[in-house]
Amino acid sequence: MSERLRHMYELYIRTTPEKLWDTITRGELTKQYFYGGAAHSDWRAGSRYELVDEDGKQMLFGDVIESDPPRKLVHTFNVGYDPVRERDDPPSRVTWEIERMGEVCKLTLFHEHFAGETKTSRETLTGWNPVLSGLKTLLETGRPLIIERPAASSA
Numbered sequence: 492m493s494e495r496l497r498h499m500y501e502l503y504i505r506t507t508p509e510k511l512w513d514t515i516t517r518g519e520l521t522k523q524y525f526y527g528g529a530a531h532s533d534w535r536a537g538s539r540y541e542l543v544d545e546d547g548k549q550m551l552f553g554d555v556i557e558s559d560p561p562r563k564l565v566h567t568f569n570v571g572y573d574p575v576r577e578r579d580d581p582p583s584r585v586t587w588e589i590e591r592m593g594e595v596c597k598l599t600l601f602h603e604h605f606a607g608e609t610k611t612s613r614e615t616l617t618g619w620n621p622v623l624s625g626l627k628t629l630l631e632t633g634r635p636l637i638i639e640r641p642a643a644s645s646a
Contacts, residue, residue, distance in 0.1 A: 496603070496604040496607065496608060496612050497601060497602070497603045497604075498601070498602040498603075498612075498615060498616055498619065499599065499600070499601050499602075500598075500599070500600045500619055500620075500623055501597065501598070501599045501600075502597075502598050502623055502627055503592070503595045503596070503597055503598075504595060504596050504598060504626070504627045504630050504631065505594060505595050505630070505631050506595070506596055506630040506631070507561075507591070507596065508561035508562065508589045508590075508591050508596055509561045510630060511561065511589050511596050511598060511630065512560050512561035512564075512589065514626060514629060514630055515530075515564065515587055515626070516530060516532070516534050516560075516564070517530070518530045518531055520629070521542065522545070523625070523629055523635040524622060524625030524626045524628070524629050524635060524636065525542060525622050525625070525626075526550065526621075526622070527544055527545060528542035528543060528544055528550045528551065529542065529543055529544075529545075530542050531543065532555060534555055534558050534560070534564065535555060535558055536555055536556060536557055536558050537554070537555065538554070538555045539552065539553070539554055539555075540552065540553060540554070540555060540566060541553075541571065542571075548571075548572065549571035549572065550570075550571055550572050551568060551569065551570060551571055552569050552571045553566050553567035553568050553569050553582060554566060554567045556584070561589055562588070562589050562590075563586070563587065563588050563589070564586070564587040565584065565585070565586045565587075566584070566585055567582040567583070567584055567585075568582060568583045568584065568585045568602065568611075568615075569582050570611055576609075576610055576611060579609070579610075580606070580609040580610060580611040581606045581609075583602060583603060583604045583611060583612070583615075584601075584602070584603045585600065585601070585602050585603075586599075586600070586601040586603075587599075587600055588600075588601075598623070598626075600619065600623065602615050602619065621636075621638055624636055624638075625638075
């Protein structure tokens with residue numbers, strides 16, 4: 492019996508729900524914080540979405556399950572850049588919940604996996620951190636967050 496995995500992230504961003512929603516759903520904005528990927532969809536329940544890189548190659552894709560702008564977005568999550576993972580890892584589900592709290596918004600993101608531990612579940616455990624940090628930085632400063640990788644050790 493596989494156990495159900497659920498990753499949860501909670502952050503507070505000085506912005507409005509409308510600006511946060513736009514930054515989550517508009518491709519010209521997602522490419523500034525989501526590993527260079529531009530999101531494409533009308534974000535209506537039942538619609539498809541995809542995240543594509545600058546060469547037009549599919550990074551992620553899925554279906555919109557629920558859309559309640561600017562409060563909640565639920566969609567499936569499939570890896571499009573790895574055919575083996577696309578075949579072996581069933582779709583997971585991402586839920587974005589936006590709550591206004593005065594001058595800030597509380598963003599709660601759940602990434603749920605229903606097939607136990609998979610390569611996708613392991614990678615998204617830490618993979619969401621740069622995305623969400625970049626989202627917050629972009630909204631609060633107007634500039635993308637550049638994360639340099641540590642230099643390789645010469646020892």
